[in-house]
Amino acid sequence: MAGPTSYPFLKGHGTENDFVVLLDPDGTVHGDLAPERVRALCDRRAGIGADGVLRVVRTIAYAPEQAGEAEWFMDYRNADGSVSEMCGNGVRVFARFLLEAGLATSPVPIATRAGLKTVTVDGTGPMAVFTADMGQPKVLGASQVTIEHHFWQATHVDMGNPHAVAFVDDLDPHGPVGPLVDPPVHDEDEYPDGVNVEFVVTRGERHVAMRVHERGSGETRSCGTGACAAMVAAAEAAADTPAITGQDVTYRVDVPGGVLAVTWTTDDRVLLTGPAVLVAEGETQL
Numbered sequence: 001m002a003g004p005t006s007y008p009f010l011k012g013h014g015t016e017n018d019f020v021v022l023l024d025p026d027g028t029v030h031g032d033l034a035p036e037r038v039r040a041l042c043d044r045r046a047g048i049g050a051d052g053v054l055r056v057v058r059t060i061a062y063a064p065e066q067a068g069e070a071e072w073f074m075d076y077r078n079a080d081g082s083v084s085e086m087c088g089n090g091v092r093v094f095a096r097f098l099l100e101a102g103l104a105t106s107p108v109p110i111a112t113r114a115g116l117k118t119v120t121v122d123g124t125g126p127m128a129v130f131t132a133d134m135g136q137p138k139v140l141g142a143s144q145v146t147i148e149h150h151f152w153q154a155t156h157v158d159m160g161n162p163h164a165v166a167f168v169d170d171l172d173p174h175g176p177v178g179p180l181v182d183p184p185v186h187d188e189d190e191y192p193d194g195v196n197v198e199f200v201v202t203r204g205e206r207h208v209a210m211r212v213h214e215r216g217s218g219e220t221r222s223c224g225t226g227a228c229a230a231m232v233a234a235a236e237a238a239a240d241t242p243a244i245t246g247q248d249v250t251y252r253v254d255v256p257g258g259v260l261a262v263t264w265t266t267d268d269r270v271l272l273t274g275p276a277v278l279v280a281e282g283e284t285q286l
């Protein structure tokens with residue numbers, strides 16, 4: 001009698017935003033990657049445990065309309081099984097996987113639901129640093145987020161996926177932001193597909209820190225697109241954008257899981273720099 005089917009996987013993270021990586025070149029191994037399978041893989045007690053899944057699939061097999069742009073497509077899923085357009089920490093881990101598997105060379109073009117992203121690597125081994133060109137940020141206006149009886153103004157920044165960036169006085173989980181167990185209440189008209197919410201404090205000149213509640217994953221240790229959104233909102237609030245200064249502007253963004261650097265360039269692109277680490281590989285029957 002045949003035993004249960006096993007599938008190879010890897011586990012990786014970027015500033016402790018962690019992912020299960022599944023290689024599925026032709027899109028035939030994992031089919032439609034049903035939400036319940038993603039939830040099982042991401043379960044931190046009964047599964048491998050992760051904030052999301054990165055399925056590595058050939059663009060021609062999954063998104064043929066983008067096949068001219070990149071050989072590989074990042075099929076990203078949140079821990080609850082939902083689909084997102086983009087993942088900034090994930091795209092660096094995805095690039096590291098392709099490079100280590102000998103499936104690409106740097107710079108690595110990667111097709112995503114938010115269009116083409118290109119990842120460049122500097123250095124080798126554990127000290128390697130990855131920079132993802134995240135494209136043009138869109139600052140779409142103001143909204144509000146609410147937790148219990150606290151509310152904050154928030155800036156809607158689109159990084160391919162939706163973000164609400166709220167500046168707060170204190171990130172302490174015992175303070176008004178709290179433990180971020182439930183999604184902050186947000187304006188459903190402004191964010192019809194849900195939203196990632198970043199709570200941001202200023203630490204110094206061109207230096208911010210944030211916590212994030214991610215759509216579909218809850219509070220995570222880091223969010224790359226969220227760090228980009230926080231930087232853009234902070235630079236706008238400080239009148240410190242490349243459009244004003246005439247130069248590229250770089251901010252340090254501290255997250256609970258590490259440090260990211262975000263550069264907003266004079267040609268209106270956002271570059272996200274940080275680590276990408278592969279920590280394990282194995283076989284799963286999930």
Ligand SMILES: N[C@@H](CCC[C@H](N)C(=O)O)C(=O)O
Pocket residue numbers: 017052078083084085086087088089090161162196214215216217220222223224225226
């Ligand atoms: N952690 C990611 C973002 C993942 C997707 C997000 N939860 C969404 O639903 O848009 C990042 O590093 O950007």
